[in-house]
Every structure is written in structure tokens, then in C-alpha cells.
Amino acid sequence: MLIPHPLLGLRDAAEFTYLGDAALIERPEGDIENAQDVFHNYLFLRDNPAGEHRELWFHEQGDRSWLVVTRNTVTHEIIKAELARDVAIQKGRST
Amino acid sequence: MTDLTAIPPLGGTQPLVEKIGDIGIVEVIDRALASIAVRAGQDAALSELMASKFEIGLPEAGQCLETKPSRIWWMGPGQWMMDGDHDSREDLAAELKAALGDVASVTEQTDGWCRFDVSGSDLSEMFARLCGLDFAALKSGAATRTLLHHQGCFVILSELGASVLGPRSSAGSLHHALVAAAKSVA
Numbered sequence: 595m596l597i598p599h600p601l602l603g604l605r606d607a608a609e610f611t612y613l614g615d616a617a618l619i620e621r622p623e624g625d626i627e628n629a630q631d632v633f634h635n636y637l638f639l640r641d642n643p644a645g646e647h648r649e650l651w652f653h654e655q656g657d658r659s660w661l662v663v664t665r666n667t668v669t670h671e672i673i674k675a676e677l678a679r680d681v682a683i684q685k686g687r688s689t
Numbered sequence: 690m691t692d693l694t695a696i697p698p699l700g701g702t703q704p705l706v707e708k709i710g711d712i713g714i715v716e717v718i719d720r721a722l723a724s725i726a727v728r729a730g731q732d733a734a735l736s737e738l739m740a741s742k743f744e745i746g747l748p749e750a751g752q753c754l755e756t757k758p759s760r761i762w763w764m765g766p767g768q769w770m771m772d773g774d775h776d777s778r779e780d781l782a783a784e785l786k787a788a789l790g791d792v793a794s795v796t797e798q799t800d801g802w803c804r805f806d807v808s809g810s811d812l813s814e815m816f817a818r819l820c821g822l823d824f825a826a827l828k829s830g831a832a833t834r835t836l837l838h839h840q841g842c843f844v845i846l847s848e849l850g851a852s853v854l855g856p857r858s859s860a861g862s863l864h865h866a867l868v869a870a871a872k873s874v875a
Contacts, residue, residue, distance in 0.1 A: 601750035602750060604823070605821070606821030606835075606836075608821055608836060655835060655836040656834050656835060657765035657834060658764075658765045677766070689729075
């Protein structure tokens with residue numbers, strides 16, 4: 595499998611490690627009122643569709659950047675790879 | 690106490706020089722290394738300082754710039770590695786830190802790495818056996834970190850061939866990998 599790294603082009607999947615769903619970026623604040631419920635959802639509840647998934651991959655044996663990879667689990671097609679930093683900035687979670 | 694003898698990564702008294710077919714493998718020990726990580730929002734200030742104090746630019750992703758007497762290559766977003774002559778600039782990290790101040794964080798890297806320079810008329814067959822890079826498509830000036838026999842290594846291409854930098858503590862394993870690949874294509 596080749597992952598289209600946004601900075602470095604096609605790279606072997608062996609250079610990457612997988613963390614989990616890209617929703618992990620959206621970690622809720624710990625001091626909100628219903629934190630327990632929100633964290634339960636954040637930690638344990640995931641959609642698992644047969645089809646498109648957005649996932650966090652780490653280019654551990656490369657440039658050490660975190661990517662958000664959009665991938666189809668039915669066809670194995672990789673649709674998109676973005677820097678997780680850019681995704682977080684778009685969501686207003688980082689500057 | 691000051692009369693200590695430096696030992697090359699492979700443990701010999703002299704750095705290793707080898708020729709396998711038309712492929713040359715040379716252990717390089719004359720480079721000091723330091724990494725530079727830009728601090729938040731200081732990208733422009735860093736490239737200005739590097740240009741004015743060291744007359745060197747900051748390479749783009751996957752690239753290496755060579756302006757004698759130094760090489761600088763991209764390690765990751767906002768991070769670069771620079772080398773310099775070991776005998777005259779052994780304290781390269783301190784030199785960089787003094788020049789860059791609060792614009793970047795500098796880490797001494799010299800003894801963390803071993804370096805082998807590989808030369809030959811066609812290295813793509815050899816590197817196809819070593820790593821997952823599309824080596825034939827890489828041009829002179831490319832620099833990237835990849836897995837080479839399960840070891841995270843930098844591979845840097847120049848007109849003279851390829852430099853491979855790997856963890857110094859597994860220099861023997863890296864050397865074995867290079868020799869085995871060279872023998873299988875020689």
C-alpha cells in the first residue's frame with residue numbers, strides 16, 4: 595500500500611503507524627459540565643461504515659508528521675491525505 | 690585526560706573504505722551535526738538568519754542544499770539538519786544556537802549518527818533491495834528519511850552518490866545491510 599504524503603509524495607505504508615479515527619483530533623475540554631458523557635462518546639463511540647474512513651496515521655519512519663488519511667475500506671482506495679496540523683487549524687484547534 | 694582517541698562508528702582505528710564491484714562504501718566521520726527546529730511563527734526570521742549568518746537557505750520538504758562547507762536538509766515540517774566540518778566546527782550546535790537565539794531550538798546530533806557514502810554508476814538496483822523509496826525517481830539534492838533494514842535512516846542524494854545516515858549505535862547492522870545489497874547487485 596502506498597500513502598500519498600502531502601509533502602513527500604507516494605510513500606510505502608510500512609513507514610507509517612496507525613493511531614485511530616481522525617475524530618481523536620476533536621478532544622473535548624476536560625472542565626465542561628457534561629465532561630463525563632462527552633468523553634465517553636469521544637473515547638468509545640465510533641462509526642464503522644463499510645466505505646470511507648478518516649484516520650490518523652503517523653509517518654514514524656519518515657518526517658514524523660501526523661496525517662489524516664481518507665480511505666475506502668471496501669475498495670482499499672486512498673482518497674486523500676492531509677497534514678493533521680492543517681486539519682486541526684481548519685477546525686480552529688491550533689494556530 | 691585530553692589525549693583520547695576518537696573511534697569511528699564501526700569501531701576500527703581508521704574509517705572503513707570498501708569497494709564491491711563498482712560500488713564504493715565509505716564510512717564518513719568528519720562531519721559535525723546539529724538539528725534546527727523553528728519556533729512557532731518564526732519561519733521567516735529563521736530563514737533570514739540562516740541566509741545572513743550562514744549563507745545557506747532552508748530547503749523545502751524532501752530536499753537537501755549543499756553550499757560548501759555545509760549541507761542542510763529537511764527532516765520534517767519546521768525541522769532541518771545541518772552538518773559542518775568536524776575538526777573546525779565540532780561545536781556546531783553552540784555556534785547555531787548563538788546565531789539563532791530564540792528563533793529556533795538547536796540540538797547537538799553529531800555522535801547520534803553514523804554516515805556511509807555510497808557511490809557507483811547505478812545505485813537504484815542496490816537501494817531497491819534496501820528500502821521502499823522509488824530511488825530511480827529521486828534526483829540529486831533529494832533527502833528523505835526512510836526505513837532501511839528496519840532502521841530509520843536519512844538517504845541524501847548528491848552528484849557523488851548517496852549518503853546514508855543511520856543510528857550510530859547500530860552502525861554495524863547498517864553497514865551489513867549496505868554490503869549485502871551491494872554484493873547482490875555487483
